[in-house]
Amino acid sequence: MPARERRAIDEARSPEREEWLLTLLRDLVDEAGPGKAAAQLGVDRKTLWRCLRSGRLTPRLAGALEGRLPAAERTASAQLRERVAVLERHLEAQAEELRAGVDSLRTGVEALDRAQAEALAQWERRLARVEANRTAGGGTPPASPSPAQGAAPQVVGRRPAAERPWRYHPDLVTRAPEPDEELVYGEATPVIVRWRAAQVALRDSTRKFDRFDAEQRVLELEIVIIGEHGLTLPPVTYGWDEADRKHEVWKRKEALKALHAARERALKRRRLRRILTLGLWWN
Known part of the structure; x- marks a missing residue:
C-alpha cells in the first residue's frame, strides 16, 4: 500500500x-x-x-x-448477548422471589392487623362492660351494717360495680393478656396491646429489614409505656422508681439511635452489592 x-x-x-x-x-x-x-x-x-x-x-x-x-x-x-440473557434470567428469578416475599409480607401484616384489631375490640368490649356495670342502677345504695342489724341487706336490682383486680405490683406489665387488665392499666391498655403485637412481629420476622422495622416499633412503644404511663416491663419482677424509669427510657432511645445507624449501614451495603453484581443481588 x-x-x-x-x-x-x-x-x-x-x-x-x-x-x-x-x-x-x-x-x-x-x-x-x-x-x-x-x-x-x-x-x-x-x-x-x-x-x-x-x-x-x-x-x-x-x-x-x-x-x-x-x-x-x-x-x-455473542458474549454480550449471552450475558444479557443470563441477566434477564437472573432478574426474572429474583423478581419472582421478590413477588413471593411481598405476598408473604402482606399476608403477615394483614394477620397482624386482624390480631391487633381483635385485641382492641376485645378491650373496648371489656371497657364498655365495666362502664355499664358502673352506671347500671335501680334502688338505693346498700346501707352500712351496724352491730344491731348485722350485714346490710342486698339491694334488689343493682349489679355490683366492677372492682380493680388486686395485683401485688400493679405497675408490672405482663407478656400475655389477663382478665380485666384494662382496670389495672387504664389508658395504657391500647399501647400495651400494640406492644404485645409488635413483640410477636419481631419474633416472627425473618428478613433483616423487617426485623429492623419490628424492633424499632417495639422500642418506640416501650418508651411510651415507661415514660408516659410509668409502667414496668418484663422480665423485671418489681416496680421501677422514677430514676429507674428515666434510665430505661434513655437506654431505649440509645438503642433506637444504634438501630437507625445499623439500618443505614445495611442499606449502604445492599446498594453496593447491587452495583457490584449488576442488580443480581437483591436481599
Missing part, C-alpha cells in the same frame, strides 16, 4: 476506532503473549511494545488489527 494512502487511512481513523483497536491489541497480547501476538499480526515485538506504550498504532499494525476486527466484534457481540 502506498505511503500516501496509508497516511490517509490513518488520518481518517477516528479516536474511538483507534481506542477500540488498541483494546483488541491488548486483549490479544494478554491471551497469546507478546511473541505470538507479534507473529500473528506480522510485526516485530519492538513495534508491538512501542505501540502499546505510546497508544498510537502504525498503519501496518492497524491494518492487521482491522482484519481481525470482524471476528472479534462477532465474539464480543
